Amino acid sequence: MKLTIIGCSGSVPGPAAPAPCYLVEADGFRLVLDLGNGALAALQARISAFDIDALAFSHLHPDHCADFSALAVLRRYHPQPPYPPEQRRLPVFGPSDTARRFAAQYAPNDAERQTTDFSTVFDFHPLTGETVQIGPLKVTSALVTHPCEAYGFRIEHDGRSLVYSGDTAACPALDGLSAGVDLLLAEATWTDLPSRPADMHMSGRQAGQTACRAGAGRLMLTHVAPWTDPEVVLAEARGEFDGEVLLAEQGRFYEV
Ligand SMILES: [Zn+2]
Ligand SMILES: [Zn+2]
Secondary structure, three states, X not given: OEEEEEEOEOOOOOOOOOOOEEEEEEOOEEEEEOOOOOHHHHHHOOOOHHHOOEEXXXXXXXXXXXXXXXXXXXXXXXXXXXXXXXXXXXXXEEOOOHHHHHHHHOOOOEOOOOXXXXXXXXXXXXXXXXXXXXXXXEEEEEEOOOOOOOEEEEEEEOOEEEEEOOOOOOOHHHHHHHOOOOEEEEEOOEOOOOOOOOOOOOEHHHHHHHHHHHOOOEEEEEOXXXXXXXXXXXXXXXXXXXXXXXXXXXXXEEEO
């Protein structure tokens, strides 16, 4: 399983990276996790947007899904798609309200019903917190702690495992999802100040503690906000977790 960092800037796109987007590849299958602001441009620098096999959204904050609208335009209106759209609807996994919210995000193109019909190009699947098979990948979602319906993902293939926290505070659901994982891709939005709001995001320290409790193989920090010093976040995590700790680096790929 290969993980490529398409975007890793937390909360907003930053000067060095788009907002979150991760490409997971195995056996030639391509799963994209989140598609934040600016991510579609960076993704197309790697692969054709028509070569995505499935999309999964952790939650519907704009820094994780804003570029869905751009992808919708590309897949519906590209004058020479490599296949007729109706022959390949892209599976999209996300929170319960994903289909309605994405239609609303787009200007309605059905004046009578005041809505947008994506059914020819996308096939929406609400996440349930259960395990689903997406191509060759076994994907387990779990509801995590964030101000909206938000999921973390555990992705397994060929005896290896990757957990993506999505956006979350430290929580038992993330601990459960991460137990014994090979690579924990965990958000660390900010530094560990007691004044930070509860139930929203993790600090580097909390991401390190999560990796430690889970017995993770490696910890990769992501979603560091542009106004946060990544070196401080990294040092916090290293103070809590004895294994290897990395900062997700824009454009790099990693074998899981
Ligand atoms: Zn976010
Ligand atoms: Zn969020």
